[in-house]
Amino acid sequence: MWFVVLFGRGTSFYRWNTILADLGFEFKEEIIWNKRHCSSPLMPISRVHETISMYANGNGKINKVKVPYLEMKKHDINSIIQDVKRMRSVFTQAKSMKAVLDFLENNIVELNDGKFVRTDFTIPANARKGVTAEPFQPSGDRCTNIMQSVEFGLNEKTIIRTDRINCDNFTKFGVNADQRKTGDRCADVMQSVEFGLNEKTIVKEIRDHYTAIHPTQKPVRLLERLLALVSKPGYSVFDGFAGSMSCAEACYNTGRKFIGCEIDKEYFEAGKKRIENLPPRQTALFE
Numbered sequence: 001m002w003f004v005v006l007f008g009r010g011t012s013f014y015r016w017n018t019i020l021a022d023l024g025f026e027f028k029e030e031i032i033w034n035k036r037h038c039s040s041p042l043m044p045i046s047r048v049h050e051t052i053s054m055y056a057n058g059n060g061k062i063n064k065v066k067v068p069y070l071e072m073k074k075h076d077i078n079s080i081i082q083d084v085k086r087m088r089s090v091f092t093q094a095k096s097m098k099a100v101l102d103f104l105e106n107n108i109v110e111l112n113d114g115k116f117v118r119t120d121f122t123i124p125a126n127a128r129k130g131v132t133a134e135p136f137q138p139s140g141d142r143c144t145n146i147m148q149s150v151e152f153g154l155n156e157k158t159i160i161r162t163d164r165i166n167c168d169n170f171t172k173f174g175v176n177a178d179q180r181k182t183g184d185r186c187a188d189v190m191q192s193v194e195f196g197l198n199e200k201t202i203v204k205e206i207r208d209h210y211t212a213i214h215p216t217q218k219p220v221r222l223l224e225r226l227l228a229l230v231s232k233p234g235y236s237v238f239d240g241f242a243g244s245m246s247c248a249e250a251c252y253n254t255g256r257k258f259i260g261c262e263i264d265k266e267y268f269e270a271g272k273k274r275i276e277n278l279p280p281r282q283t284a285l286f287e
Contacts, residue, residue, distance in 0.1 A: 002057050028054045066198065103191065104190065207219055213244035220246050237259070238259045242260035
């Protein structure tokens with residue numbers, strides 16, 4: 001089974017889509033990368049997106065991926081406000097209050113068919129990677145403290161709860177929520193805060209214009225999210241246009257093996273140096 005992930009725009013991009021279809025690859029999904037900043041101010045239309053096509057041969061399927069709540073909604077304050085308003089309604093709606101309490105206290109979720117199931121959840125040891133406690137400054141307001149804990153996490157405790165442990169590595173945060181669905185929207189919000197949200201067809205990741213090695217360098221986190229959709233840890237990934245080696249770094253971060261080539265020696269050497277400066281890990285990156 002092979003997946004092909006194709007970035008592009010315009011005539012040549014759609015021609016390659018047709019070529020892949022003629023070769024027997026089946027179209028699986030289309031992702032829009034929202035760069036949030038235009039590629040060039042000289043264009044008649046400010047181009048702020050890039051299209052990504054995903055094709056597979058054989059029985060390849062797109063993985064169901066969960067993205068942490070704040071990462072998914074960090075550029076959409078209106079959506080967060082709506083969620084806060086929805087949670088506020090818990091205090092005036094007995095049914096919603098019960099659904100949320102069942103989830104928080106008993107880790108129970110009511111499925112659409114009326115059945116109740118106990119869900120399991122954990123965040124692995126590396127889930128807090130990149131999270132620092134420094135921004136967390138307790139305030140005098142307890143509600144504000146709760147919102148800070150949602151964003152920055154909580155200190156470890158002397159009693160560690162393990163009854164929610166059992167997850168797959170769908171993302172680098174190790175979150176799996178295949179069975180979590182409910183008819184109560186307030187409980188849905190609580191679940192999305194804890195377990196994350198499904199990946200979407202529009203991905204917002206800002207491109208680094210100032211420290212980039214290559215003019216079309218992709219954000220590493222964008223590539224990590226794409227890799228999660230089409231592969232799993234341990235898989236091999238080939239990048240025929242390796243450029244600054246962003247894909248290699250994404251593979252390094254997510255436990256995948258990398259094979260790449262780059263025609264420009266200057267970019268190749270700069271990208272190689274970038275990867276060599278990453279901290280060592282126990283498994284081999286390159287094949």
